[in-house]
Amino acid sequence: MNISFFLAAYTNAIFSNDELLKSPTYLLGDIAEIRSGITLGRPLTGKTVSLPYLRVANVQDGYLDLSIIKEVSLLESEVDKWKLKFGDLLLTEGGDLDKLGRGTIWRGQIKNCIHQNHIFRLRVNTNEFYPEFLAAVIGSPTGKTYFQAASKQTTNLASINQRQLKAFPVFKPSLPAQKRILNKLEHIRSKIDDFRTLQSQTTAKIDALLPSILDKAFKGEL
Structure with missing residues (x-):
């Protein structure tokens, strides 16, 4: 079977x-705050702090692989901007074609954790949506079909950008x-x-x- x-x-x-x-149907960009993560290797001027961050390898389809966690330096003033919150939906921007729309829910497993720029963070109003419902819609066959059609593709690889992600239609x-x-x-x-x-x-x-x-x-x- x-x-x-x-x-x-x-x-x-x-x-x-x-x-x-x-x-009713809405565009994802109208119901969720969507943000990519921090760019690694940036020049920094000012007081910095080192925090754990999620890489693409950490974000799997329906779960997080936290066996290897690295840290990155950022400005102290940026911490609140990048810090993940319980219930955030994490999606990778690319990879193998059949893995587009791969993601899972952040449950606060690591304190003061952030994410790198190849991962999208979606934050919704929990009075209107269960983050798990949104994750299920995006990860459904219909969702994967949308991302495969909208993605930029090269040999065996594909990626989506924020514009394409924001245009994803979501039932409410x-x-x-x-x-x-x-x-x-x-x-x-x-x-x-x-x-x-x-x-x-x-x-x-x-x-x-x-x-x-x-x-x-x-x-x-x-």
């Missing part, structure tokens, strides 16, 4: 339901409707995780039995 295909099909069905399609259902969608997605992802665990356990059992089976086959005992 192609689990990724199944999840994509289910997600696409959720974001194609009548309730969502009848919701009510908060309860957003929550229902998120619950459905969480339910199917939980089931898929259970299936993957079972699949892994079954594979491990087969691998453990294989030497014995081959030994019996060579001895003509099968």
Whole structure:
């Protein structure tokens, strides 16, 4: 079973339901504050401080890889400008074509953390949107199709800019409707995780039995 295909099909069905399609639509730039991160290696004049920052390698599809965190120097006066806040949505600006729209939610895992300029930070009014809902829309098959079509592409690589990101259309259902969608997605992802665990356990059992089976086959005992 192609689990990724199944999840994509289910997600696409959720974001194609009548309730969502009848919701008002806005451009992402009108509902979210979008900012790229700090440029590395800038000349600095004034009092500086060194802070941890997120690189593109840290921002994966649906999670953060925080195994390696580096630091960068910036002006003390810039800290509030760049500092990430709980609930910020992080998106990479480019990479492999199938990874456009890759991102996840910042949960305040590292104190006073910022992000580099190849990562977009989206901040929404949580009275109108769940950041998780926005992340799900952007990461949906429809979202990935948009970014692939809008991106600047070279051999095996693609990138998006702020203008293209701001032009991304977003449905705005009510908060309860957003929550229902998120619950459905969480339910199917939980089931898929259970299936993957079972699949892994079954594979491990087969691998453990294989030497014995081959030994019996060579001895003509099968």
